[in-house]
Amino acid sequence: MADAFATITQRRMTGGFRIDGIDGKNLHLDPGPGALVRSYQFGVNPLKLHGILVSHSHTDHYSDAEVLIEAMTKGMTRNKGLVIGSQSVINGYQRWGPCISNYHLSKSKVEVMNAGDTLILDNLKITATPTHHGDPKNIGFRMEWDGFTLSYTSDTAYFPELHQHHKNADVLIASVIRPGNEKIRGHLCADEFARLVKETSPKLAIMTHLGMKMITDHPVEEAIKITEETGIETIAAYDGMVMDLDKFQNKQQTLDEY
Ligand SMILES: [Zn+2]
Numbered sequence: 001m002a003d004a005f006a007t008i009t010q011r012r013m014t015g016g017f018r019i020d021g022i023d024g025k026n027l028h029l030d031p032g033p034g035a036l037v038r039s040y041q042f043g044v045n046p047l048k049l050h051g052i053l054v055s056h057s058h059t060d061h062y063s064d065a066e067v068l069i070e071a072m073t074k075g076m077t078r079n080k081g082l083v084i085g086s087q088s089v090i091n092g093y094q095r096w097g098p099c100i101s102n103y104h105l106s107k108s109k110v111e112v113m114n115a116g117d118t119l120i121l122d123n124l125k126i127t128a129t130p131t132h133h134g135d136p137k138n139i140g141f142r143m144e145w146d147g148f149t150l151s152y153t154s155d156t157a158y159f160p161e162l163h164q165h166h167k168n169a170d171v172l173i174a175s176v177i178r179p180g181n182e183k184i185r186g187h188l189c190a191d192e193f194a195r196l197v198k199e200t201s202p203k204l205a206i207m208t209h210l211g212m213k214m215i216t217d218h219p220v221e222e223a224i225k226i227t228e229e230t231g232i233e234t235i236a237a238y239d240g241m242v243m244d245l246d247k248f249q250n251k252q253q254t255l256d257e258y
Helices: 035-041 065-072 190-200 212-216 219-230
Strands: 005-008 017-022 025-029 051-054 082-086 109-113 118-121 124-129 140-145 148-152 171-178 204-208 234-236 242-244
Touching: 017 140, 035 065, 051 065, 065 082, 171 190, 190 204, 190 219, 204 219, 219 234
Parallel strands: 025 051, 051 082, 082 109, 148 171, 171 204, 204 234
Antiparallel strands: 005 017, 005 242, 017 025, 118 124, 124 140, 140 148
């Protein structure tokens, strides 16, 4: 696979993450507050984006989408890039969204995805995965390219079929906002995430979007616990974390470099 790097730009609950080198494209997923500033802070250039993906209409996932679109299109002077969003994000659905102005959608290709939809972009296949969350149109993104699969759950409660949509991903990224078995409506707690990790058996599992509670309750310890329990390398994302995804392409490769 071509060199791919993921940069997590989150600060506590926001910022989303960026993946560079997906089939030659640089994508930013769920750009919440601070996504633009933190991109610069962590040395990834928002002018070099090819796509912006927004899963749902909660501000911590979309609030920087418009400024990133402005960067991607060089201040709205170029027709460039792709904006992918849920029905709620792009068109609005009942009381959810829309989240991006028509002006900001006017210079890029725009795709609305509902759970189950698939989009092919050159050699990249994106599948919108279902969620159980406040915004009923919220979607996760399963991205497959060059024999590699990265699957992102977005915000979702645990539900029995969830694993079917993320199984066999090389890298699983999930939003986990409570430690242990502290269940919270519409989200995963760490124990539920551990169950999902077991069911999907990725090569690497990443907990992101850590709520304030998780920060104070030692997410690194939670990740170690899940690693021990599942036998699958699990890490808690931190602000500015950069990962070389290539080494998770082959199961035989060492994970020691963490
Ligand atoms: Zn949400």
